[in-house]
Amino acid sequence: MRVLLTGMSGTGKSSALEELARRGHRTVDTDTDEWSEWLTDPEGQPDWVWREAPMRALLTGGEAGGPLFMGGCKSNQGRFYALFDRVVLLSAPAEVLGYLETVQPLLRAGADAELDSGRLSVAELADALEALAPEA
8 A cells, every 4th residue: 555645835744754654654755865856847947856766666666564655745746646545635724835726726636535734633644544544
């Protein structure tokens, strides 16, 4: 089971991943140089995107026991949605987010579940994510 936690900055992706790791789950925060890199988009702007070869290798590799929870929000993540069993959008109140009107609708369109991290504690988020990714 491969679960992507996505959402805009400030929605609790990293906190949820930390709690899931504390509970013994495999987690990957893709907001590192290991998983992401700066490229130039078609408009000539810098874009922090997933490194496609390592990401594809991770997502197509064999199951190493239990669910894999990954966190990230990159412009090229939609290319990988078919490799995830679940795509979960973490949302939060507008006052803590930027680009709410432009980015979140794109994320919502690709998600198959949404959790409101503004109303749930980190532990409650982890509980809900565990329920979405039962052990095989």
